[in-house]
Amino acid sequence: MEKAIRVVSIERGYDPREFALVAFGGAGGLHACELAEGLGIPRVIVPALPGALSAYGILVSDVVRDYSRTVLWRALDKLPGARLDKEFLALRRKAQEDFRREGWKGTIRFDLSVDVRYRGQGYELNVPHSRGMIEAFRREHERRYGYSYAGREVELVTLRVRARIKSKNTETTNFATPGKSGKQELRKAPVVFGSKKVVATIYARELLTPGRKFRGPAIVTEYSATTVVPPGRRFGVDRAGNLIIEI
Numbered sequence: 001m002e003k004a005i006r007v008v009s010i011e012r013g014y015d016p017r018e019f020a021l022v023a024f025g026g027a028g029g030l031h032a033c034e035l036a037e038g039l040g041i042p043r044v045i046v047p048a049l050p051g052a053l054s055a056y057g058i059l060v061s062d063v064v065r066d067y068s069r070t071v072l073w074r075a076l077d078k079l080p081g082a083r084l085d086k087e088f089l090a091l092r093r094k095a096q097e098d099f100r101r102e103g104w105k106g107t108i109r110f111d112l113s114v115d116v117r118y119r120g121q122g123y124e125l126n127v128p129h130s131r132g133m134i135e136a137f138r139r140e141h142e143r144r145y146g147y148s149y150a151g152r153e154v155e156l157v158t159l160r161v162r163a164r165i166k167s168k169n170t171e172t173t174n175f176a177t178p179g180k181s182g183k184q185e186l187r188k189a190p191v192v193f194g195s196k197k198v199v200a201t202i203y204a205r206e207l208l209t210p211g212r213k214f215r216g217p218a219i220v221t222e223y224s225a226t227t228v229v230p231p232g233r234r235f236g237v238d239r240a241g242n243l244i245i246e247i
Helices: 003-010 027-040 050-060 079-102 135-146
Strands: 041-044 063-075 109-117 125-128 154-165 185-193 196-204 213-215 218-221 224-227 234-237 241-245
Touching: 027 041, 027 224, 027 241, 063 079, 063 224, 079 109, 079 154, 079 213, 125 135, 185 218, 185 241
Parallel strands: 196 218
Antiparallel strands: 041 241, 063 154, 109 125, 109 154, 185 196, 213 234, 218 224, 234 241
């Protein structure tokens, strides 16, 4: 899993040390801190109701449809503007027809992009459609792979349109609970971290007071998930109900 995170971050030109790791699912919190330590990520966020986060996301997500068309056009510095406009218009009209046929109402937002590559390459980079798209591709190629060719011909491979209608279920919910003013730990239990056995504190997440800080080793339990906090790591719940662990 650490390698998979490296593929979508470091190998794409992003430094994981500049991001937080969001851990969800019933088992996400079990190994999130260990992954963050291995990648140098400074913070782990376990959202409220982590075991149901995917279902909640589907409930509040926008309605999205993706459309594409393969073209294989060559260009050096000048884009085939008229042909691009014609093909993108056809894709947008197809999206409008599909939304209307399915009964969706609301303003449709369109995001236009193109898969671009240097002529002769076997892979493409997706860049937003704009007048400066070729130069944007060269900059992204430089950022991603460390080099670019200023005078080399490029190929526009695939035109893409993402059409979306904003969800009406976007009102956020505060999942934080008041917590308890008194004792918030359930019990102590022996836990092995690496090869060392330590005594960890077991907490019920719903009893944690927002804003109060705790320290590992700890096990945070809740209905849909369990989170493991290694020794010495500070953690707490914010006002939105997210469990924040400082690595």
